[in-house]
Amino acid sequence: MSATQVRLKTRKPWTPSQIVLTLIGAAVSVVFMAPIAAALFTSLKSEAEAAEIPPHWLPKVWTTQAWKSLWETGNVGNWFVNSLVVSVCVTTIVLIVSALAGYGFARTEFRGKSLLMGVVMSGLMVSPAVLGVPLFTTVQQMGMVDTYWGMILPQCAPAAMVYILYKFFQGIPRELEEAAFIDGAGRWRVFFTIVVPLARPSLAAVGIFTFIASWNNFLWPYMVTNNPDLMTMPNGIATVMNSYGIQWAQLMAGGLMAGLPLIVVFVFFQRQIVAGVAHTGLAGQ
């Protein structure tokens, strides 16, 4: 849906059905936002107030104590940088390898292609959750425990992303490429000058979802790191409660610090994200 259409629609008058729908929407949104609001309010209470019985929504005394002490005592800055390094690297590598592979499977011919494709698709069923222990011993043998590479590389072979892009590339009209071939362009040139620009929305969707998944990944970094200096945001935040007993105000402040960057990104890119999902053919099929 284009921007102009949306703007035109918002000038429409309120009809009874629209009023009812909007009220329902507002009620549901309040329910969805309530836990996040509760976390925000709790983070602005003192630790004593956060553990008070009975609990109350709004702080009686507003204080940024929890945010400050988390920033001063914790390694939040460190965790943030680690998360950023890991997520950016994973997203970059995934975009490159899955775009190439998706195109290779969709548009080139070679012996054993369908067999290979079958093997890759069976990879959809293998995740660190399913094969955690053998994957860990493999990474351990390669000497990558407690390293950035150990956190990054195992997240970089997502069969699902290859499949999404494969589906998309299959939908590009062959004539576009053939015309370029006749003009003497090589495979790579066609790939970079015709196919990649066409695929930009799909690549954006794949990139965004990979970034979200990687930023929020808990299990694999948890398994592969012992060194607190290498922890990512979700893992670091999880240790806040382990080491000191539960400090609810700090925990909520930390959670919001870990969660807010992606929410801010979504606010700015939500239209592209929805368009990207539609564009990948994931939704339309």
Next chain:
Amino acid sequence: MTTSAQTVAVPARAKTATAAATVRRKQGFQHGGWFIAPFLALFAVFVVWPLLRGVWLSFTDANISGEGASFVGLDNYREALNDQAMWDALGHSAYFTLLVVPCITLLAFLLAMLAHHIERGKWLWRLCFFAPFLLPSTVAANMWQWLFTQGIGLFNETFGLDTPWLTDKSYAMLAIVITTLWWTVGFSFLLYLAALQGIPGHLYEAAKLDGANAWHRMVHITLPMLRNITGLVIALQILASLQLFDQAVVMMDFGPGPELSTRSFVQYTLEQGFTAYRVGYASAMSIIFFVIIAAVALGRMALLRTREEGTR
């Protein structure tokens, strides 16, 4: 790789006609090969190799150091199949899946219909329904752990309850399910929303001209057009839900929950591998789990195929 091996194997006096074909195929392979090679290398090292390694380890009594492992045949599998704790853990994962999948599918559909049909403030509805998905699992779990904590939690307070959500085995899994619904419904919501936007408007206009009311349009246009996406949402949710781990562990303070009631299959496997140091045994369970997931996926494919044949 297969191609070059076969080209070598062809007798030296091969016919020229096939030689041309081979050259063409080889070129195709080279291009395809270079496109696929980077992914394949990562895939081989971090997916295929661990899987094969897991198969091998599952026949040994390896510990975490990987030294001095000896071959024990099918002992690990025999032990696993007789291990009540494994079956319980599998039962918890399955129970969780059975509760989450239908709820999330229905909820995602309803939210998408709502966000699609409200004409004002579209970005706001999208943000509200999708935002929880943007939180790390640990954060979502921590928030709800706090909301559910008896005494200081706002959930009981708001609804006037005094339910021991996290400490009673009849409520613990339900608490995890509620958390999961809130946290992950946004992803399926977005898939549905994109699918709704993809339905051509002229279908509805034509139906309106024919006098179809809102209910008819829903049953005869919207639902059939959404059939594929519903299949996809259900399949993705089943695979994701069977792999339950993050929320459950974090909400239960990294433990197995009251009376072990929330210990999932993944959690039990990792406990065996990393806490009990029984890598061989944990690998056997990993392989069993892989087989279960593969069976579910293949079952779905078979189901899809028969349904397609049925409609033809």
